Amino acid sequence: MSQNPLPTSDLKTLRQELQERTPLEVADELARLAPAERAKAFRLLAKDSALEVFQLLDAAHQEELLGGLRDEQVLRLVEEMDADDRARLFDEMPATVVRKLQAGLSPRERRLTAMLLGYPDESAGRIMSPKFIRLIPEMRVEDALARVRRRAQDAEPIYTLPVTDDELRLLGTITLRDLLLAEPENTVGEIMSGKTHAVSVDEDQEQVARIIQGADLLAVPVVDSENRLVGMVTVDDAMDVLGAETGEDLARTGASEPLGRPYFSASVFHLARSRAVWLLMLAVAATLTVNVLSAFEQTLEEVVVLALFIPLLIGTGGNAGAQSATTVVRSMALDDIRPEDILRVVLREARVGFLLGGVLAALSLIPVWLFAGESLAVIIALSLITVCTLASFVGSMMPLLARKVGVDPAVVSAPFVTTIVDASGLLVYFLIARAVLGL
Amino acid sequence: MSQNPLPTSDLKTLRQELQERTPLEVADELARLAPAERAKAFRLLAKDSALEVFQLLDAAHQEELLGGLRDEQVLRLVEEMDADDRARLFDEMPATVVRKLQAGLSPRERRLTAMLLGYPDESAGRIMSPKFIRLIPEMRVEDALARVRRRAQDAEPIYTLPVTDDELRLLGTITLRDLLLAEPENTVGEIMSGKTHAVSVDEDQEQVARIIQGADLLAVPVVDSENRLVGMVTVDDAMDVLGAETGEDLARTGASEPLGRPYFSASVFHLARSRAVWLLMLAVAATLTVNVLSAFEQTLEEVVVLALFIPLLIGTGGNAGAQSATTVVRSMALDDIRPEDILRVVLREARVGFLLGGVLAALSLIPVWLFAGESLAVIIALSLITVCTLASFVGSMMPLLARKVGVDPAVVSAPFVTTIVDASGLLVYFLIARAVLGL
CATH class of the missing domain: 1.10.357.20 (SLC41 divalent cation transporters, integral membrane domain)
Structure with a gap:
């Protein structure tokens, strides 16, 4: 990671530096700036990278930045976030602001966010991605691949694909790798793995993360009490959960409550x-x-x-x-x-x-x-x-x-x-x- | 995860139980058995699941199990492990045993393992996967996809693909998702991301893992001092590194050196x-x-x-x-x-x-x-x-x-x-x- 601070005093150099760095590098440097300079630098980002950088920021900084943007910019950012990241951000914000933001969302995104926020704190339901690509066992491999291609734009996990029956009951999973390696005329049912990991929507997030880590998975299906598929938890969220949990253990070993936010923002x-x-x-x-x-x-x-x-x-x-x-x-x-x-x-x-x-x-x-x-x-x-x-x-x-x-x-x-x-x-x-x- | 211990006294029930559980569940239960029972249960596993379970075990348990198997079984397991997992196992074993095992490997696997073991402890080189699928910018998307299909069996990371010039110098990366979404007649160079994360082969593993976590990557390219691609570090290895590092920090906060192995095996x-x-x-x-x-x-x-x-x-x-x-x-x-x-x-x-x-x-x-x-x-x-x-x-x-x-x-x-x-x-x-x- 680059160690040079951003040159916030000169707008032209700043804009140029921002363009040369990766979104992660920009997010890291933004986190270290004072609030006023952070807002200034963020507004200089190109539209696409603004969204990417925004998603990599801590919820505390996201909330702060939104306060300094015009309403339509705020709505665009919030609309385009992943549903689980958006739920995490809403969790941090005052209820009145959340209601205003939710009113501005498209009906589909509003419904998905409301669903995630309905699950208990620290549960799998809060961090799952509700946008998955579902396959059925009777599908032929080439049709399944065509379906993945059609839907990949909008789905979060596409490398581990859940297989269900017509009533959304989970039957197994299949990886995109296996789909690519299979003969086009095989069916999904023939090559899927039936002995698959799945977690309940109420399962503790740390437990879910340990399964993903232990079994080297990229995503794990989340099911409701009737074994019906409701989402997928992906490995990047698992890493964040494990990071937060060990941070909590470490804080308590050192006799504090975890901060839950970047040091200088507290x-x-x-x-x-x-x-x-x-x-x-x-x-x-x-x-x-x-x-x-x-x-x-x-x-x-x-x-x-x-x-x-x-x-x-x-x-x-x-x-x-x-x-x-x-x-x-x-x-x-x-x-x-x-x-x-x-x-x-x-x-x-x-x-x-x-x-x-x-x-x-x-x-x-x-x-x-x-x-x-x-x-x-x-x-x-x-x-x-x-x-x-x-x-x-x-x-x-x-x-x-x-x-x-x-x-x-x-x-x-x-x-x-x-x-x-x-x-x-x-x-x-x-x-x-x-x-x-x-x- | 299942909480029922394995019934080691009755071989028939044991074999049946082993078949019903996922590899992670089996690995978790094996880790909790006494050495003799662990060896007994492991020998009952079907050939394919034996390899999967073996790769999920801690290096200390892997070493112990190998001691109780026949030579040809040992060689088969070691030959089929991922090169980076094998390097980690060899690191734990006495030099004489390692020499014997290396002699039994196929020339290609022997060369890859020797290469990884040549990099410093805690460096990216030690945990990278040297089996990647490389693309070049002039390739058309459909040819790139065909290449991925041909090589997916043998490569470890296939969802993030490195793009290089003819001399292996890293130019960028492309995700399999982007390849699937692109028009078949596009070229790789047109759709690849040039502003990509890359790490040096000598980079500290924790730093590499933080980049993967921070930028939500599935894999990051590893380059030598001349920017030539030598491997890819995948997200599952990053999770293990972060887990081990926070374990070390936690141990030291509690005034101990980290154990580095499961509690009951110490x-x-x-x-x-x-x-x-x-x-x-x-x-x-x-x-x-x-x-x-x-x-x-x-x-x-x-x-x-x-x-x-x-x-x-x-x-x-x-x-x-x-x-x-x-x-x-x-x-x-x-x-x-x-x-x-x-x-x-x-x-x-x-x-x-x-x-x-x-x-x-x-x-x-x-x-x-x-x-x-x-x-x-x-x-x-x-x-x-x-x-x-x-x-x-x-x-x-x-x-x-x-x-x-x-x-x-x-x-x-x-x-x-x-x-x-x-x-x-x-x-x-x-x-x-x-x-x-x-x-």
Whole structure:
């Protein structure tokens, strides 16, 4: 991708630069401009590339750009978008604006968009393309090819073609490659693949995307509850879904709600809001540590040196817990681990934690001895082993339990685990200290 | 995806179940079986589906399965794999086994695999398909279509076709859709798109995948240093690359090295090893906190209650730092933030941290006052504001600095930030405490 920013100060050079770049390069650079300059550059685009560039932009930027265009330009762009992209854009906009835009659409596009918006959030129905080319088994290959040619202009997926009966019930799929390779007098029914992937219109988008990725598909048919074909989800939408989902998992592992929009298009206030609830909840949970410590205030007064190792110990426990939690969340997302594996996973992770704690304990023994004496060395070593084992155990169990009760595992991953491990780690530390010191 | 495990105890039912499922469903279930049962089930697959299922498996499982098959079965599977998948498998295997397998390949496949393996790790050359169908601008559309039909059996990408001159220099691309829609007597040169995306054979795989995702492509041409076409990277490989890359980022945010293989195929020892170095390095970095605290040991002895808030305070700082770091790492991966934006980003994040710290400080004032008195309430409130601001500042700066010096930003994200913030947060806390208490 080109790394040179667009020269927005000089209109002539700007227009020329815009012509030389691919739509993706233009979209990338537009995303990095200030709103006023973005609008200026967008208006300089040729008609055809304006549509292409517009479709590659984030919904937040699309909405912003529409605000700066004349009504007929807005209507043309919105009319020519793919129905699923249009549904995503409408989702972002205020209801009054959406009603105005919908009124300006052609009846067919209005009907398709309304249909998509009628399906639940995060469902296959929201991202499917309702414009597909349907074949029937009795068709001859050459007629099927002629049909594809006639309809290719208007259909979104044409490389994977659904085969249905007269009542639109899905029978199988056929790829354009297979059609091209078949003898013209074969029928579609003879060469189609009947053992095909299909997803329900209510299916979770991430699940749909994983099927497309796992089976290396270009598109997957979407059916209603009576197995009737209603659309196709294409691989480009699957990639966007997976990108958004891993972005969400990553944000939550880092204790934030996902932004869902480009960084610079979010205000400082918006950024703070996406993090405030997490930070608050975690701080409230962390008051547990204050309680544990205040229960041991007297021990602390007698042996103040114990306080010196608190951050090291709970930090290490938190890291070990985060390691287990992150591994389990990711493996669940990839379907390598399922909720029914909980016992097997938790016991494995506890062994991993025990191993890691043992290594750290062995390495800490002599430095702590030299720094703070024999008893502290023993206390720290025993605490490291116990805390790491406990942390890996809790860290792997929490996301699996979350899934069992129907909560997104990423929500209870690293940050929550760390906080819980902090409090229980302190308890373990002070109990061991008391036992070793005979207090 | 089907959730029922395969009935491995009864061969007849097993064979029947295998026939009824799609290759992806079979591959998913195989991945969850123990090695012996996986081999048993795989041997029951019909010849054609065996190859399909094999290609959908993880390289670690592919290698394991090959060990249990007869030599001629192994050679047949390896010969029929796509060249890029084969290169990935060979990468996982011991050199002696690879030499034996390569010797058994047909000359053409051997040459293609050797070529791919000659390109650097993580480069476009490693994942490209060297079997493409090349068109030239002078070709008429109907001849081009006939050529696609003749070659489609053997080529991997056929829906995006590269157009070159006689010396293989890339001139543009054309989609099969455009070919089908064009008049038969048009030439390829008339309808091809000259402003096409192309990547260098040495380009980083993640960058290639982002182009395919960003521009909604099905395949992108790969060229050598003289702009000569050497292969095509397809969208299914791009999805796998993005999946692996985000998996790596996620693992590092959770303080581990990525596993790079299915969870249950990694031993407890392997899991511990992938985490030990991180845990150790972070523990060593955390000894900084011991040093800071020991410098304030006397203050601690005089006011033991200060110790009670240590975990809460540094935990909150760590979370605020992790939030900034994760946001920045993700936004850099999406190219929303670039290294040259460092000043703008760091100042924004510091303001976000100040806002968040202010909210927490306001909310903490009364509870801490009631629990530990007026001075502690002031100390904690001032410390929360300072620590959160500092944490967001450091958390956003570190990944950007890492990128500037050429290190993967994810490596220095959340866990490292947390540890650094811990030590500096303690320093701030005790300095504020001393000032407020007049010690």
